[in-house]
Amino acid sequence: MTFSYKIFITSLVLVTVSGCTMIPGSHFEGIDSDEQTRNLEQDLDNVNIQIIDVSLIAQQNKLRNNPKPLSSHAGVDTSDYEYKLGVGDVLTIGVWDHPELTIPAAVQRTAEFDGFRVQQDGTITYAYAPNIPAAGKTVRQLHKALVERLSKVIEKPQVDIKVVGFRSQKTYITGEVSQPGVYPVTENPLTLIDALNQAGGLSQFADWRTVTFTRGDTTEVIQLDQFYAQGDISQNRLLQDGDIVHVNRNDTQKVFVLGDVKKAGTVTLNRYGLNLAEALSDSGGLNENTADANGIFVLRKSNYQQTGILANVYQLHAKNIGSLVLAEQFELQPHDIVYVTTAPLARWNRMISLLLPSVATLDQVDGLSN
Structure with missing residues (x-):
């Protein structure tokens, strides 16, 4: 890796870590050139740089588990779950072979409308069994208490209780x-x-x-x-x-696409993910005449305190047609920075185009002096 290339990578990393709007390779205010160079070179030792290739894709795919679909109850123990009644819940209560104790179904009325509501004091009142505590009890516990009360007037009562209105919780x-x-x-x-x-x-x-x-x-x-x-x-x-x-x-789930692309800016990740090829496509693609297809970088901030790494940098050599397949398989993460560099010849041409107006101006000045 050439020294200037190292400086470029480290500058981009510092942009990633600090969040500063700094042009990669620019001079840091208050630091002389030699000190800046030494600092950048030192920071590069804490940067993990990798080429996006088949082995990297295989490694990332291995880290991503592909579990079987989980039940919505996975992770919670519901084996002993029982609903506990509360104030406002509505019950239907029936006693077998005793229709006089069962409220008949009525047209245009629901079971909840005709049911027994747990009152503010936490009790319900049923025939021969007034003011039975219900709040905080399970249906099974209420059933036991009601059977005990009715047994005083009915021989071996068979009681059926259902909650038809869950209103308390x-x-x-x-x-x-x-x-x-x-x-x-x-x-x-x-x-x-x-x-x-x-x-x-x-x-x-x-x-x-x-x-x-x-x-x-x-x-x-x-x-x-x-x-x-x-x-x-x-x-x-x-x-x-x-x-x-x-x-x-999802406002913060974004990727930043910068550099020599047709439409630099942010691309939002959705729940299905976002790969490198999609991010570049959403940004209009590379500028064909000026971009360096081998200079596509993905910068990803790392937890320095845990890993000792400032950032991970991934490079894609997109001049190889097979690399497009790799770009489709390289999954981006929120806050990744995708940066496309300008080709060396394009940088030279841009410098010349900036100098030409100055040369023309000097020619005009020389003409006037003559």
Whole structure:
């Protein structure tokens, strides 16, 4: 690697790490040329530079797991789940062979309308069994208490209880989902993945990588992409009353395409990913007459404290037609910088084009002096 090439790479890395709007290779204010060169050379030792080739693609594909589709209940234990009744829930109660104790179905009325509601004091009242505590109990526990009361007036009562209105416990799904709103906790366990599916899934502008999960005074970030893409079932949660799941917008999931392309700017990643070929295509492609097809770089910031690496730099030699296949398989990550360099001959031609007006001006001055 030539020295000037090293300086170029390291300058781009510093742009990536610092976020400064600096032209690669430019001089740092307040630092002399020799010191700047030494600093850049030293920083280069902390930069991991790789060629985008078949082995790199195979390595990245190996790191990406391809798990089997997961159940929405993966990661949560629902084996002993039982719904606990609360104030506002509505029940239907029937006693076999005792139609007088069962409210008959009525036309244009629902079971919920005719049912028994858990009152504000947490009790329900049934024939021969007034003020039975219900709130906080499971249906099975309420069934046992009701049978004990009715046994005083009915021999071996066979009681049937169903919850027909789940009104006491709610979860909230907000943000970038198709149908944000309030979703009830029911007798069927409701997981975080269930709730997102019930809300119609993520919207077009959703950040599919993370969601925020709030329970009481505690908020945590759920790595949604790790659940789906890597099979990390620890990211799932069994929802409870008052839980809030919020899906953020995808505003920060962008890649920056700079340098000698027809339309420099940002390209947004979607939930299906973005490869290098797509990013270049969305930017109008390379400037055919000036861009260096072998000078396509991807700069990716690294966690220096954990890895000791400032950034990873990947280079694509696009003059080889086979490299287009590699570009389609190289997946970009949020905040990657794609930079296309200008070919050496083009840089020379641009310098000449900048100098020519000055030469013409000097000729005019010489003509006037003569």
